[in-house]
Amino acid sequence: MSVIINIKDLSKSYQVHQKEPGFIGSIQGLFNRRYKTITAVDNISLSIQTGELVGFIGPNGAGKTTTLKMLSGLLYPTSGTATVMDYTPWQRKRDFLKNFSLVMGQKAQLWWDLPLYDSLLLQRDIYEIDKSVFRSSLQELTELLDLDKFLKVQVRKLSLGQRMRGELAAALVYHPQVLLLDEPTIGLDIVVQKKVRKFIKQYQQKYNATIILTSHYLDDVRELARRLVIIDHGRIAYDGSTENLIKQHVDHRRIVLTFFQPVAKTALLPYGQIIKYQPLHTILHVPRNQTTKRAAQLLTKFPVEDISIDEPSLENVVRELFTNQNYA
Ligand SMILES: Nc1ncnc2c1ncn2[C@@H]1O[C@H](COP(=O)(O)OP(=O)(O)O)[C@@H](O)[C@H]1O
Ligand SMILES: [Mg+2]
Structure with missing residues (x-):
C-alpha cells in the first residue's frame, strides 16, 4: 500500500465582509469596509493509502466541504x-x-437540459475515453445504478434519487482512482440511500478506488468506512478506526436524565462521567456493570422526570464528542 493523498498543515481562511446593521451601516460599509476572517480549515494533516475508504464527518460548518474543495483544486x-x-x-x-x-x-x-445519456457522452469526449471502454463502463454503471429507465430523460425531469445516481455515473464513467463524495446521499429516501451505499462499496472493491466520503448519515459511514476522520471547527478531533471509536465506549452505558428541577453539576459527579450537562438535562457515562445500581440511586436522590439507559452507538458516540466541546 502506498500513500495516495497526503495533506500537511493545510489551512483555509475566508475573508468575509462584515456589514453593520441597518441603512446607516450599509452606507458606512461603502466607505469603510470591515472584514472578518473565518478559519474554515485549521492546520490539518492526514495521509490516506491507496484503496482506503475514509469516512469524513463533523458538524455543519466544520470544514469538510472546504477540505474536499482544496483536494479537488x-x-x-x-x-x-x-x-x-x-x-x-x-x-x-x-x-x-x-x-x-x-x-x-x-x-x-x-x-440540466440534456438527457443523462448525453451528459455521459460529453464525459466520454472530455475525458477521452476509448469507445469500447466507454460502452462497457456505461453498461456496468447502468446495471449497478439501475439507470435504464431514465437514461434518455432530461436531467431536470429526474427525481433527486435518479439525479444522484446520474451524478455518480458521470463521475465514475472514466474510472477515477480518487473519488471524493460530499454528502452523496443527502435528501435521498432510505431505499435510494441504501442503493447508493451498496454501489459505492461495489465500485470501491472492484476498482480499488480511494474514497473520501462525507455524510450526515452515520449509517453510510459505519457501513462503508473502516477509518473515520472527525473534524470539528476546522481541526481533526479523531483519526482512527470506526470500530475502535465505538469500542472505547462499549464497556459503558449512557444514562440520560431529565430533571423537573435544576440539579447542580457537582451533585452528579459521584454517579458517573458527565458527558453532557445542563441543569435540567444530563447524560452520564457509567460502567456497564454498575448501570442499574447508579440508575436506582439517581432516581431516589434527584428530581428525575425521565430516565433512559442507552447502548453506545456510533451516532451517540459522535454526538457526545461534539456536545462535549459545546457544553462541558
Ligand atoms: N465561500 C465562503 N465564504 C465565506 N465563508 C465560507 C465559505 N464557504 C464556507 N465558509 C465557512 O467556512 C466554514 C466551513 O464551511 P464548510 O467547509 O462548508 O463546512 P462543512 O462542509 O463541514 O459543513 C463555515 O463556517 C462556513 O460558513
Ligand atoms: Mg459541507
Whole structure:
C-alpha cells in the first residue's frame, strides 16, 4: 500500500465582509469596509493509502466541504500543502483531473437540459475515453445504478434519487482512482440511500478506488468506512478506526436524565462521567456493570422526570464528542 493523498498543515481562511446593521451601516460599509476572517480549515494533516475508504464527518460548518474543495483544486489553501496522486490539486493538471472525481450531493454537475445519456457522452469526449471502454463502463454503471429507465430523460425531469445516481455515473464513467463524495446521499429516501451505499462499496472493491466520503448519515459511514476522520471547527478531533471509536465506549452505558428541577453539576459527579450537562438535562457515562445500581440511586436522590439507559452507538458516540466541546 502506498500513500495516495497526503495533506500537511493545510489551512483555509475566508475573508468575509462584515456589514453593520441597518441603512446607516450599509452606507458606512461603502466607505469603510470591515472584514472578518473565518478559519474554515485549521492546520490539518492526514495521509490516506491507496484503496482506503475514509469516512469524513463533523458538524455543519466544520470544514469538510472546504477540505474536499482544496483536494479537488477548486480552492487555494491559505497555507500548507496537499498532494493527490503526486499532483498538487490546485494546479489542475490534466492528468490529475482525468484520474479524479468530486461528487457533491448539494450541487448538480450534470447538464440540466440534456438527457443523462448525453451528459455521459460529453464525459466520454472530455475525458477521452476509448469507445469500447466507454460502452462497457456505461453498461456496468447502468446495471449497478439501475439507470435504464431514465437514461434518455432530461436531467431536470429526474427525481433527486435518479439525479444522484446520474451524478455518480458521470463521475465514475472514466474510472477515477480518487473519488471524493460530499454528502452523496443527502435528501435521498432510505431505499435510494441504501442503493447508493451498496454501489459505492461495489465500485470501491472492484476498482480499488480511494474514497473520501462525507455524510450526515452515520449509517453510510459505519457501513462503508473502516477509518473515520472527525473534524470539528476546522481541526481533526479523531483519526482512527470506526470500530475502535465505538469500542472505547462499549464497556459503558449512557444514562440520560431529565430533571423537573435544576440539579447542580457537582451533585452528579459521584454517579458517573458527565458527558453532557445542563441543569435540567444530563447524560452520564457509567460502567456497564454498575448501570442499574447508579440508575436506582439517581432516581431516589434527584428530581428525575425521565430516565433512559442507552447502548453506545456510533451516532451517540459522535454526538457526545461534539456536545462535549459545546457544553462541558
Ligand atoms: N465561500 C465562503 N465564504 C465565506 N465563508 C465560507 C465559505 N464557504 C464556507 N465558509 C465557512 O467556512 C466554514 C466551513 O464551511 P464548510 O467547509 O462548508 O463546512 P462543512 O462542509 O463541514 O459543513 C463555515 O463556517 C462556513 O460558513
Ligand atoms: Mg459541507
